[in-house]
Amino acid sequence: MSFFDRLVRNVDLMPRLAQRLGIDxxxxxxxxxxxxxxxxxALMRCAQCSKDGACRAWIERVHxxxxxxxxxxxxxxxxxxxxDTEKQG
Numbered sequence: 001m002s003f004f005d006r007l008v009r010n011v012d013l014m015p016r017l018a019q020r021l022g023i024d025x026x027x028x029x030x031x032x033x034x035x036x037x038x039x040x041x042a043l044m045r046c047a048q049c050s051k052d053g054a055c056r057a058w059i060e061r062v063h064x065x066x067x068x069x070x071x072x073x074x075x076x077x078x079x080x081x082x083x084d085t086e087k088q089g
Contacts, residue, residue: 010049017068020064038077
């Protein structure tokens with residue numbers, strides 16, 4: 001599968017996974033000048049991942065989490081954003 005095919009197929013995974021961690025991308029976009037770049041970078045990392053099936057299953061099974069799965073290429077960034085969200089809340 002090409003990079004662009006994977007990007008189209010998996011475009012929903014990263015925001016749905018972030019939602020499970022309490023991250024609201026729309027709110028971040030409203031309040032951070034860097035949020036759009038972070039979002040784009042996260043989507044690109046997600047599109048390069050070969051664990052999309054495992055990720056999709058995790059998202060369907062888990063509705064709230066403290067951390068992304070260990071295989072997630074965005075795990076560190078998502079953890080940082082989740083902590084920022086906690087501080088704001």
